[in-house]
Amino acid sequence: MGNIIGGAAVLVICLIFWVQRDYSSEYGGIFPDSVLIALAALSVVLIARGLLRRQDTGWDTTGRLGYRDLGRALLLLTAWVVSLPILGYFYGGILFFTLVALLMRTSRPTWKQILLDLGVAVVVVGAFYLAFTQILYVTLPELSL
Numbered sequence: 001m002g003n004i005i006g007g008a009a010v011l012v013i014c015l016i017f018w019v020q021r022d023y024s025s026e027y028g029g030i031f032p033d034s035v036l037i038a039l040a041a042l043s044v045v046l047i048a049r050g051l052l053r054r055q056d057t058g059w060d061t062t063g064r065l066g067y068r069d070l071g072r073a074l075l076l077l078t079a080w081v082v083s084l085p086i087l088g089y090f091y092g093g094i095l096f097f098t099l100v101a102l103l104m105r106t107s108r109p110t111w112k113q114i115l116l117d118l119g120v121a122v123v124v125v126g127a128f129y130l131a132f133t134q135i136l137y138v139t140l141p142e143l144s145l
Contacts, residue, residue, distance in 0.1 A: 003050030010043035069104060076100050089140035090129050097121035 014036050021036075023029035080096035087095065101117040102109055109117070132138040 001050065003046050003053075007043040007046030007050060010039055011047070014040040014043065072103055073100055076103070084141045086144055088143035090125060091143055092141075093125035093129070094118070094121045097125055 017032075018036055018040075021029060021032065023032075076096055076099055080092055083092050083096075086092075098114075098118050098121045101121065102114065105113070129140060132140055
């Protein structure tokens with residue numbers, strides 16, 4: 001059921017963005033349009049998978065995250081967006097990426113797992129930061145002191 005709900009939500013979001021798109025140059029929409037089409041196609045696959053595989057798959061489902069955990073992740077995402085003007089993209093991204101990774105664990109994290117989550121957060125957020133600022137020339141929010 002989660003695949004159907006998740007796929008439908010992403011499909012609706014893609015539709016909302018598709019209807020509101022407006023580009024200032026002839027080729028300015030190639031990348032965003034291709035991302036929207038790919039997301040829509042993947043969400044249709046996710047919905048189809050949820051509809052076709054409704055029976056028990058035999059997988060061990062112990063330790064799965066529930067809807068409460070999804071709500072907690074969405075609250076953290078909202079808090080990250082609100083904190084962007086203060087913490088900036090880089091520092092806020094590392095902080096909230098690490099918090100989400102730690103809070104989504106099904107068992108108490110060890111120090112090694114915490115450091116691993118922090119390291120992954122630094123690499124992923126840093127890579128996105130460099131891609132946006134150095135390749136795509138998009139300015140991202142900076143730390144304001």
